[in-house]
Amino acid sequence: MTLSLKELTAEADRCVACGLCLPHCPTYRKTGSEADSPRGRIQLIRAVSQDILPNNARFKEHIDLCLSCRSCESACPNSVNYGALVDTTRALYIQKRSVWLSIAKPFIRHRRLSNAITWPLWFLSKLNLITVLKQLVPTAKLLPTIQKPMVWKSLYTATQTTQGAVSLFLGCATNAFDNRTLSASIYVLNALGYDVHVPNAQTCCGSIARQAGDDLEASLLIKKNASNFDPAMPILTTASGCSAGLKDYLTTHQIQDISTFLVSCDWSTVKITPLKERIYVQDPCSLRNVLKAQKAVYDLLKKIPEADIQALPGNSQCCGGAGAYSVTQPEMANQLLNDKLTAITANQVTILATSNIGCSLHINKGLNSTHASTRVTHPIEIIAKQMGFEA
Ligand code: SF4
Ligand code: SF4
Incomplete structure (x- = not known):
């Protein structure tokens, strides 16, 4: 949730500086610096929002180092909404003109464009030429194993008596780098009796843009998803990062991580082979x-x-x-x-x-x-x- 400036200060004021969140913060554990702890960051956010401290490079550095893991939020006895604090701070004060985000934005937004990249990469990997690419282009070293890109149908019907219908959220990264998980999800849902809808015009959940302080882009992506998913059907995600981002911002729809949905299904009709591992x-x-x-x-x-x-x-x-x-x-x-x-x-x-x-x-x-x-x-x-x- 993004807050107004007044709400930001009020939420920051709810922190009583008890420090109980500190041992749960990964960045504080690594640097030992108060400014890299949740309590320290909240104090900085409050001071900047009230013009007590300047919004300068040092402030940005400490906010940028926050993982948005929200481990502090789980530990806080006062239920301070740290997620909303950091999202709002990034939107208000840390808008970045990040080069990588500007390059990635069209690919995150349009699945056809990301497919236009993954198809040639997949061909290169089939020809065992990815290693050559990685030697020529240093950033290519970050590339994961490339799976054959998928062209999704809009509907996958249940293979047994229909129990209901769900929508599947593809996710920009999952669609580009792990479509096997999406195919496996459709397979399991169909086997359990669920029709799976895959809206073609769906897009990224907006979390990456939000983390980079690009609230405008994140809101645009949420709006696009809101108009492309049927609110009558639960939206299932295979990436909990997408689930969390959608749950906070796509409030008109019911969002569920796929495992949560599946454990409540009737499994009595399916056969699962043992796995001694x-x-x-x-x-x-x-x-x-x-x-x-x-x-x-x-x-x-x-x-x-x-x-x-x-x-x-x-x-x-x-x-x-x-x-x-x-x-x-x-x-x-x-x-x-x-x-x-x-x-x-x-x-x-x-x-x-x-x-x-x-x-x-x-x-x-x-x-x-x-x-x-x-x-x-x-x-x-x-x-x-x-x-x-x-x-
Ligand atoms: S979100 Fe994670 S990294 Fe950021 S302050 Fe909280 S615990 Fe630390
Ligand atoms: S646990 Fe909550 S109230 Fe205590 S310092 Fe951390 S954020 Fe503030």
Whole structure:
């Protein structure tokens, strides 16, 4: 939620500076600086909003370093709405003329444009030429594995007695880099008796633009989604980052993370093949701190006979993916990623389930030869495979 200036000051005033949120803040834990803590940032926001301190480069630096993980919000006994504070601050004071956002904006906004990039990349990867591209263009090193782009139908009908209808939110990053998760979602929903609508003109959830302080762009994307999704049907997302962004701003529609929806379905008619494996789960911050729905992922995976479901140690700390954070704040993003990699190595993780594309891209980027047997995947893909889904 974006606040007015008066509401911003009033919300900041609700912080009683108790400091209980400090140990939960990843940036404070890393830098040890009060200005990189939730309490410190709230004090800075209040001072800038009242013209006590200038809106200068140092203020911007401390706000930029915030991951918007909202771990502080979950810990706050006074229920200070830190998410609204930081979103509003970015919109009012930190509007960036970011080069990367200006370049990325059309691709985020228009799926056809992002497909126009992913098709040639996919061909290059088929010809084993991605490595050459990565040597020629340094930024190409950030590219994940490219899956064959998909052209979505507007409706996928249930394969058994219809239980209802849902809309599927594609998400700009998931559609570009992990459409297998979207196909797996359609497969599972159809098998459970749900018609799946995929509105063609849907667009990005707006979270990346909002994080960059581009409130105008974020609002435009929300409006476009509002007019393209049927409010009578729940919108299911496979990326909890999108879910959180839509839930806060697309208030006319019912938004649900797909795992939350699926655990409430009737599974008595489907067959799930056993999987004798230990599956570790990484909780995305958006699922844990905003949607407060992380339990649904464990409950969903527990439907797989013989699977041993465990939480990845250190789950309460952000992985550093955080939307575009790994691009804008690579140093802190890598420090946080290293903590995840340490947990993955220490626990000899072979399957890591995470339900947010930002986390999965970021963690995948950090895996190296010591993690040759580690696979990061969406929980829906794991269960879909046990139901017969083939990518
Ligand atoms: S949102 Fe996350 S990084 Fe930002 S102040 Fe809160 S806990 Fe710290
Ligand atoms: S826990 Fe809440 S009230 Fe206490 S310092 Fe943090 S934000 Fe302020």
